[in-house]
Amino acid sequence: MYFGLKKTMIKPKTKNKIKPVNYDLYLEYHCPDCGISHWLTLRESQTKGFKVVCVCDCVFGVKRINDIYIKYARKKSDIKPEAKDNSTKDLLDKDNLYRKCIATLSQYSFSEEEIGDIVKNTIDSDESSAIVDIVKACITKFGEKNNA
Numbered sequence: 001m002y003f004g005l006k007k008t009m010i011k012p013k014t015k016n017k018i019k020p021v022n023y024d025l026y027l028e029y030h031c032p033d034c035g036i037s038h039w040l041t042l043r044e045s046q047t048k049g050f051k052v053v054c055v056c057d058c059v060f061g062v063k064r065i066n067d068i069y070i071k072y073a074r075k076k077s078d079i080k081p082e083a084k085d086n087s088t089k090d091l092l093d094k095d096n097l098y099r100k101c102i103a104t105l106s107q108y109s110f111s112e113e114e115i116g117d118i119v120k121n122t123i124d125s126d127e128s129s130a131i132v133d134i135v136k137a138c139i140t141k142f143g144e145k146n147n148a
């Protein structure tokens with residue numbers, strides 16, 4: 001019997017390292033009144049105006065998430081300056097730039113909720129990577145959008 005089993009055994013074939021095709025992500029929040037846990041899907045955390053109704057009757061919104069990036073682990077030999085992965089660096093720079101622009105715009109009473117998408121689009125359009133230029137462009141676009 002064992003001989004027969006051995007013949008039909010599939011020999012594992014090594015494939016290249018593959019990347020995920022989808023993800024499933026939950027985020028934990030604590031009710032500000034009673035502290036109970038609430039798990040939201042990423043989609044819920046990205047939804048404008050999403051509200052959680054707690055068992056203690058507290059209703060609260062969550063800070064809206066714009067995007068989540070995957071950062072793959074790299075071998076030490078890949079992190080040498082000449083072997084930099086530009087696409088990853090680009091994403092990190094854009095993320096950093098986004099945060100700085102939102103921080104600057106919040107000083108002029110713009111909330112991330114109302115201007116976040118404009119900032120993201122302006123950074124993605126690559127008009128400039130100077131914060132002052134992006135902030136000016138965002139305020140102009142925000143004005144155009146709201147006076148249209």
Ligand SMILES: [Zn+2]
Pocket residue numbers: 031032033034035036054055056057058
């Ligand atoms: Zn509660």
